[in-house]
Amino acid sequence: MSEKAPAMLSLDDVHAIYGKKIRALKGVSLEVRAGEVVALIGNNGAGKTTMMKIIAGLLKPEKGRVTFQGRDLAGLPPHRIMRMGLSLVPEGRRIFPRLSVMENLEMGAFCRSEKDLSREYDHVFHLFPVLGKRRCQLGGTLSGGEQQMLAMGRALMAAPKLLMLDEPSMGLAPVVVDKIFEIIGLINKEGVTVLLVEQNAKRALRAAARAYVLETGMVAVAQDAATLLKDPAVRKAYLGLD
Numbered sequence: 001m002s003e004k005a006p007a008m009l010s011l012d013d014v015h016a017i018y019g020k021k022i023r024a025l026k027g028v029s030l031e032v033r034a035g036e037v038v039a040l041i042g043n044n045g046a047g048k049t050t051m052m053k054i055i056a057g058l059l060k061p062e063k064g065r066v067t068f069q070g071r072d073l074a075g076l077p078p079h080r081i082m083r084m085g086l087s088l089v090p091e092g093r094r095i096f097p098r099l100s101v102m103e104n105l106e107m108g109a110f111c112r113s114e115k116d117l118s119r120e121y122d123h124v125f126h127l128f129p130v131l132g133k134r135r136c137q138l139g140g141t142l143s144g145g146e147q148q149m150l151a152m153g154r155a156l157m158a159a160p161k162l163l164m165l166d167e168p169s170m171g172l173a174p175v176v177v178d179k180i181f182e183i184i185g186l187i188n189k190e191g192v193t194v195l196l197v198e199q200n201a202k203r204a205l206r207a208a209a210r211a212y213v214l215e216t217g218m219v220a221v222a223q224d225a226a227t228l229l230k231d232p233a234v235r236k237a238y239l240g241l242d
């Protein structure tokens with residue numbers, strides 16, 4: 001990806017505050033260009049989820065600007081942002097446990113005007129054959145890995161241009177994590193831009209071309225992922241390696 005490619009998503013000096021005191025973001029600026037996989041890493045409470053929520057329109061920034069494909073997202077409700085092509089796979093998956101796999105997927109397409117969604121279902125079942133096998137099963141009866149796949153499938157039903165994933169590997173066995181990252185790579189190859197939030201920094205940096213390190217609400221480092229993987233300070237702080 002050329003350095004000169006225009007930003008698909010950009011955040012400019014974004015601040016977020018919970019209540020009157022908790023400053024979760026203190027002036028975050030970053031860019032995601034079309035076609036990229038960008039990782040956002042950082043410790044607990046760094047502000048990663050807050051940033052995702054602001055981009056998705058679930059939380060209003062105190063200050064600053066978010067633009068997607070050149071359009072300012074200020075004041076737009078989440079469903080409008082989703083319709084523009086920006087989907088979030090939320091932290092903790094948040095699937096609907098009492099709805100079937102099919103119904104969960106259908107919920108992901110609520111913002112689509114098309115009646116015929118067979119292409120989207122085919123696509124999701126191609127990426128996640130296990131969801132096809134379990135299409136009538138209730139979401140709550142799926143394993144953790146299957147629920148993560150369902151959350152990703154649900155987000156894909158909206159045919160996003162940019163997919164944001166908040167901690168997709170959390171709580172999953174290494175072999176399932178491999179699968180999830182393999183699928184993230186496939187989705188990206190199909191042309192979907194990816195913004196990936198992870199505490200599993202090693203995996204995220206291997207999957208991404210560029211990365212940002214968020215520390216207590218601020219971007220501490222912006223760098224290409226391969227360089228970050230070799231950076232001694234990053235290795236010590238985020239990869240548990242000396």
Ligand SMILES: Nc1ncnc2c1ncn2[C@@H]1O[C@H](COP(=O)(O)OP(=O)(O)OP(=O)(O)O)[C@@H](O)[C@H]1O
Pocket residue numbers: 018019022023024042043044045046047048049050051091199
């Ligand atoms: N609903 C809320 N009300 C008050 N404070 C909150 C709320 N959500 C998050 N915070 C605070 O905002 C800061 C950033 O939290 P956030 O969830 O964005 O971090 P994170 O990087 O996603 O962390 P984690 O790795 O644990 O998911 C933290 O200090 C957190 O305690």
Ligand SMILES: [Mg+2]
Pocket residue numbers: 048049050091
């Ligand atoms: Mg979080």
